[in-house]
Amino acid sequence: MLFGPESSGKTTLSRQLAAHYNCNWIPEYAREYLQEKWDREQKICEPEDLLPIAVGQMRLENEAAQTSEKLLICDTDLLETKVYGEAYYGNWCPPKLEQYALKNTYDLYFLTYIDIPWEADDLRDRPEQREEMFLKFKEALVNYRRPFVLLRGTLEERMALATEHINKLLS
Numbered sequence: 001m002l003f004g005p006e007s008s009g010k011t012t013l014s015r016q017l018a019a020h021y022n023c024n025w026i027p028e029y030a031r032e033y034l035q036e037k038w039d040r041e042q043k044i045c046e047p048e049d050l051l052p053i054a055v056g057q058m059r060l061e062n063e064a065a066q067t068s069e070k071l072l073i074c075d076t077d078l079l080e081t082k083v084y085g086e087a088y089y090g091n092w093c094p095p096k097l098e099q100y101a102l103k104n105t106y107d108l109y110f111l112t113y114i115d116i117p118w119e120a121d122d123l124r125d126r127p128e129q130r131e132e133m134f135l136k137f138k139e140a141l142v143n144y145r146r147p148f149v150l151l152r153g154t155l156e157e158r159m160a161l162a163t164e165h166i167n168k169l170l171s
Helices: 010-021 029-041 047-065 078-088 095-103 127-143 155-170
Strands: 024-026 072-074 109-112 148-151
Touching (some): 010 109, 024 047, 047 072, 078 127, 148 155
C-alpha cells in the first residue's frame, strides 16, 4: 500500500511494483473521480466528495481482491482519504469514512517522501505545504499503528527497498 502526500511518487512506484510482481494494481479512485469533476465544473474536492471517493476506492480494491492470489498493490487507501479530509476541512472527516479507514488495514504501507520534484496538474494544489502534508501522513501511520517503511531517493532506490520488504512478506 502506497501512502503519502500528492506528487510524492505513489502512482509511478505502485505501477512499477505491480508490473514487477505481475499482480493487480489498484489505482487511486479519487484521481479519476476528481479529474472528472474538474473537467465538468472546474471544482476541486469538497467535503461531500469524500464518501463517494471512499466507496469507489473500496469497490476497486474488492474487485481486484477477487482475482488476486497473494499480492495487491494499492496506490492509496481510505486512511489517505481521511488524512486529506482532515487536512482540507479542519480535522473533519465523515464518521463512516473514519470508521472504515480505521478498520481497513494492510500488511505493509510504503510512506513516500517528498524528495522528488513537484509535478503540477489540475488537482494538485499545495506545493508549498509538502513537508506539512508529509508529516500528517506519517503521523497517521504512527498514531494508528500501521506497519510502514519510509521510501525516499530515486525511483530505483525506492523500488529496491520496496521489493526487499515485499519479498520478506511473501516468503
